[in-house]
Amino acid sequence: MNPIRAALASSDVLITVGSGGVGKTTVAAAIALRASMEGQGSLVCTIDPARRLANSLGLQALGNAEMEISKETFAEAGLAPRASMRAMMLDMKRTWDELIERRAPPDKREKILNNRFYQSLSSALAGSQEYVAMEKLWELRTQRDYPLIVLDTPPTAHALDFLDAPNRILDFLDNDASKWLLTPALAAGKFGLKLFNLGGSYVAKTIARFTGTETLQQLADFMLNISGMNEGFKERAHQTRALLEAETTSFVLVTGPMPERLDEAIYFHTLLQQNKMRVAAIVVNRVHTPVADSLWEEVARLPPSAQPKFDQTLKENDHLARQDARGIAKLREACGSTPLVLVPRFDLDVHDLKGLYETSHWLWGDRRLEVAAPGQ
Amino acid sequence: MLRSTLHHVNVTFAVVEELSDKRLLVVTGKGGVGKSTLAAALALQSAREGLRTLVCEVNAKERISLLLGRPEVGPEVTAIDENLWAVNVRPQEAMREYALMMLKFESIYSAVFENRVVRYFLRFIPSLQELVLLGKILFHLKEKRPDGRWRFDRIIIDAPATGHAITFFSVPQVIVDTVPPGAMATDATWMRDLLIDPKTTAVVLVSLPEELPVNETIELHAALLSKVKMQSSLVVLNGFIPLRFDASDAPESEGLKEIARHHTARANLSVASLERLKTLGLRVVTVPRLFVPEFSRQAVEQVAAYFGGKK
Numbered sequence: 110m111n112p113i114r115a116a117l118a119s120s121d122v123l124i125t126v127g128s129g130g131v132g133k134t135t136v137a138a139a140i141a142l143r144a145s146m147e148g149q150g151s152l153v154c155t156i157d158p159a160r161r162l163a164n165s166l167g168l169q170a171l172g173n174a175e176m177e178i179s180k181e182t183f184a185e186a187g188l189a190p191r192a193s194m195r196a197m198m199l200d201m202k203r204t205w206d207e208l209i210e211r212r213a214p215p216d217k218r219e220k221i222l223n224n225r226f227y228q229s230l231s232s233a234l235a236g237s238q239e240y241v242a243m244e245k246l247w248e249l250r251t252q253r254d255y256p257l258i259v260l261d262t263p264p265t266a267h268a269l270d271f272l273d274a275p276n277r278i279l280d281f282l283d284n285d286a287s288k289w290l291l292t293p294a295l296a297a298g299k300f301g302l303k304l305f306n307l308g309g310s311y312v313a314k315t316i317a318r319f320t321g322t323e324t325l326q327q328l329a330d331f332m333l334n335i336s337g338m339n340e341g342f343k344e345r346a347h348q349t350r351a352l353l354e355a356e357t358t359s360f361v362l363v364t365g366p367m368p369e370r371l372d373e374a375i376y377f378h379t380l381l382q383q384n385k386m387r388v389a390a391i392v393v394n395r396v397h398t399p400v401a402d403s404l405w406e407e408v409a410r411l412p413p414s415a416q417p418k419f420d421q422t423l424k425e426n427d428h429l430a431r432q433d434a435r436g437i438a439k440l441r442e443a444c445g446s447t448p449l450v451l452v453p454r455f456d457l458d459v460h461d462l463k464g465l466y467e468t469s470h471w472l473w474g475d476r477r478l479e480v481a482a483p484g485q
Numbered sequence: 486m487l488r489s490t491l492h493h494v495n496v497t498f499a500v501v502e503e504l505s506d507k508r509l510l511v512v513t514g515k516g517g518v519g520k521s522t523l524a525a526a527l528a529l530q531s532a533r534e535g536l537r538t539l540v541c542e543v544n545a546k547e548r549i550s551l552l553l554g555r556p557e558v559g560p561e562v563t564a565i566d567e568n569l570w571a572v573n574v575r576p577q578e579a580m581r582e583y584a585l586m587m588l589k590f591e592s593i594y595s596a597v598f599e600n601r602v603v604r605y606f607l608r609f610i611p612s613l614q615e616l617v618l619l620g621k622i623l624f625h626l627k628e629k630r631p632d633g634r635w636r637f638d639r640i641i642i643d644a645p646a647t648g649h650a651i652t653f654f655s656v657p658q659v660i661v662d663t664v665p666p667g668a669m670a671t672d673a674t675w676m677r678d679l680l681i682d683p684k685t686t687a688v689v690l691v692s693l694p695e696e697l698p699v700n701e702t703i704e705l706h707a708a709l710l711s712k713v714k715m716q717s718s719l720v721v722l723n724g725f726i727p728l729r730f731d732a733s734d735a736p737e738s739e740g741l742k743e744i745a746r747h748h749t750a751r752a753n754l755s756v757a758s759l760e761r762l763k764t765l766g767l768r769v770v771t772v773p774r775l776f777v778p779e780f781s782r783q784a785v786e787q788v789a790a791y792f793g794g795k796k
Contacts, residue, residue: 129516456750
């Protein structure tokens with residue numbers, strides 16, 4: 110059975126991962142679309158900061174809320190799905206604020222929301238995006254009833270953070286540094302933590318030279334204020350980690366076939382397996398198809414004046430097809446038992462529902478791609 | 486101050502005067518568009534034209550040294566060619582260098598920053614990691630040799646991809662807004678001013694002749710301007726496919742017709758992409774699609790030639 114269909118038969122969460130520019134979002138959207146066509150209602154959610162998903166779905170914009178793609182939009186593309194399809198894009202800041210509003214003790218909410226560290230942490234800054242995505246995935250998975258959630262992740266370096274996000278938040282809450290900062294203040298029952306009362310420590314003074322005194326004070330306040338939320342965060346982090354490892358969660362690794370970009374895909378594949386995540390398939394996107402032998406003969410029969418252009422074009426196509434074939438062979442060797450699903454390069458970019466549906470034929474195994482002989 | 490000069494060289498990058506007198510070149514764009522190849526090519530060309538050039542990757546899986554046919558350089562600035570140095574800037578080493586610069590004494594650094602508790606703590610100061618990465622790179626712009634000349638005449642950053650580039654280059658501004666006065670805020674102000682100074686810095690946006698990458702380039706240009714106040718200088722459209730077939734190419738063979746039609750579709754997309762990018766009001770340099778066995782030194786040399794050639 111086609112590995113993606115097999116994965117959907119046993120999973121209700123599917124996560125696409127891979128480096129930038131390989132068509133990850135397109136693959137995520139195409140899988141969600143196809144699932145809906147086949148009667149499995151779906152939601153596709155992207156946390157990629159670039160606004161690609163709306164683009165692929167022919168929607169003007171996507172917000173933090175799930176938007177249903179209308180019957181009319183489908184009809185325009187000549188499609189009639191048997192179940193609904195929704196799409197959303199994660200709004201970091203809003204998801205963080207909702208989290209604080211839901212979880213923080215009432216007397217701390219305002220203090221947290223107004224803290225400068227919280228504001229930068231929640232609006233753009235590194236690392237927190239991945240955590241929020243996990244939080245959202247958990248919310249969607251537990252509070253809604255989607256037969257299938259397809260989650261698109263940011264490019265590789267950050268997707269690694271993504272896997273690590275639940276652990277990191279645990280580290281944050283559970284490490285010696287927070288205790289070192291918080292314990293004296295908590296013990297004293299004080300709100301405004303005076304960092305430099307911690308024995309006027311040499312360590313604290315030196316860090317302050319680096320960051321400025323007030324910075325430490327603000328950070329300490331922030332940590333103090335969220336400390337009441339520790340248990341909740343901790344529980345959630347364990348739950349999301351469990352969700353990633355669950356039987357019903359599958360990963361699809363997306364890559365291009367270019368040999369020099371495959372190291373990243375192979376590295377990521379290893380990492381997912383080490384982390385006990387199940388990789389249902391590796392999608393090799395935008396594969397150049399081999400040049401049929403008969404075409405060379407047909408070029409030879411052209412009038413001499415017409416030959417060079419066609420000859421050149423066939424040579425270029427052949428070059429690209431063989432290059433891709435070498436990449437695919439390398440991937441096959443390195444990733445052993447994980448099945449590969451090949452999707453051809455199309456003339457035009459996939460940027461509408463029709464194109465997504467077309468793409469899904471390859472993902473679903475309705476159509477299969479031949480690979481060139483690698484050669485040189 | 487940082488500008489003062491590249492006067493010992495007449496001009497570099499004959500075809501793109503937008504870059505020729507800039508000390509800092511920031512190369513960015515969507516993932517997979519060929520940023521590293523372009524950064525490597527610009528670095529190679531710059532070094533060949535006599536500028537002492539440093540090319541920096543930012544906490545990435547290292548590619549530039551390999552593209553230039555050299556072993557990985559890691560986090561130490563390493564000479565890889567005549568006039569050419571490379572480094573892959575990583576947070577831990579950058580943090581150490583930055584702290585040492587501010588604290589002056591190794592012993593203090595070891596006592597404080599190698600303390601496990603402190604290290605944890607530093608991880609959670611928002612953006613400190615990005616600040617030290619960027620800080621290390623920009624610091625090299627200030628370094629001088631004993632004779633008073635710059636240690637590096639030009640620095641080229643192979644910057645993170647779109648969304649992360651905005652985050653990365655916003656960090657100095659975010660620090661200025663977030664962190665109360667102190668050494669960190671002072672440094673951040675200096676960095677921000679440098680990044681937005683069009684006399685020192687040029688941003689090169691890299692794109693591909695396809696719909697989504699072009700959309701992203703246009704959005705990136707706008708976001709850099711509105712969120713970071715960085716004005717882009719040049720667009721490089723990689724993988725350009727010029728039109729080859731026309732109506733007179735009408736073979737009887739259906740297979741060959743398909744070949745011509747396919748080629749023309751891609752070429753039309755290249756032309757349409759070029760037109761859309763031109764609406765940014767910046768010069769767009771096209772680099773043709775290369776048919777090389779792999780992206781190695783040979784490919785980089787070919788791309789470099791587009792920037793050093795005659796007008």
